[in-house]
Amino acid sequence: MTSLLEMSGISKSFDGFQAIKNLSLQIGEPELRAVIGPNGAGKTTFMDIITGKTKPDEGYIRFGEDSRSLIGLSESQIAMLGIGRKFQKPTVFEAQSVRENLAMALKNPRGTFSVLFYRKSAEGAARLEQIADEINLTAHLSRPAGELSHGQxxxxxxxxxxxxxxxxxxxxxxxxxxxxxxxxxTTDILRKAAETRAVIVVEHDMEFVRRLNCKVTVLHEGSVLAEGSLDHVTNNQTVIDVYLGRTDAGD
Known part of the structure; x- marks a missing residue:
């Protein structure tokens, strides 16, 4: 497994509040990684920095085999390098069918220029069917996305x-x-996806994280508090004290 993403010495403050403090971690390719931590741990800011939504005050982020720096790149430039983000609330085109939603994503993988060179093909149709099968929506391809359940x-x-x-x-x-x-x-979908790429899942449902069966990074006050298997980090007394013994597990 090679290193895909490397963050080193990342710090970020907002109006005197330090959201991220000297954060360093590496993500391999392929890899499935869960990131957990209490309220204010910095989980959202961590993702914002990777995707270019927020610029760090210090540190560096390198991506890919050429170790390209992500610092200073726009959100769209970072997306075009191959970094995708799914927010907590699903955003789909509800009036369009499931098939049309997937087809639009296939047509426009990372920017407008891709649309100019897109051609309908048997390969594209096969890819659409494959994705629909992976996400368990083959039987719903003709349905408007707005009719799907929250999970779907x-x-x-x-x-x-x-x-x-x-x-x-x-x-x-x-x-x-x-x-x-x-x-x-959903755990099946994410585990399958992580067979060929890096997937970082920010979550607080421990049952869900356990089913992911992957390496876990615990954030606390903007830094890495512990790292390892779920059993390893949940047996760490500091993790128990600052996170597992509390009821607020969001961010």
Whole structure:
């Protein structure tokens, strides 16, 4: 497994509040990584910095085999390098069918120029069917996306991101609002996706994280508090004191 993303010495303050403090971590390719932590741990800012929404005050971020710096790049430039992000609330085109949503993502993988060179092909149709199968929506391809359940909309948005062939996929609290069956299938989708790319899942549902069966990074006050298997980090007394013993697990 090679290193895809490297963050070193990242710090970020907002009006005197230090959201991220000397944060360093590496993500491999392929890899599935869960990021957990209490309120104010810096999980959202962590994702904002990777995707270019927020600029760090210090440190560097390198991406890809050429170790390209992400500092100073725009959100669209970073997306075009192959970094996709799924927010907690699903954003799909509700009036369009599931098929049309996926087709639009295939047509426009990373920017407007891709549309100019897109051609309908048997390969594209096969890819669409493959993604629909992976996200468990084959039987719903003709349905308007607005008719899907909350969990199915989450799957569709993940599918739309997968259609763009990202090398790194950031997923924010995918289990929120899902039924037990939907949560189970979502872990299957993410584990499958991580076989060929890097996937970072920010989550606080420990059952969901356990089913992901991956390395876990615990953030606290903007820094890495612990890292390792879920069993390893949940047996860490400091993690128990600052996170697991508390009821506020969001960000």
């Amino acid at each position: 909309k989450q799957w569709l948005e993940i599918g739309m991101l997968l259609a763009q062939s990202p090398r790194l996929l950031l997923v924010d609290e995918p289990a929120a609002g899902m039924t037990a069956h939907e949560r189970e299938h």
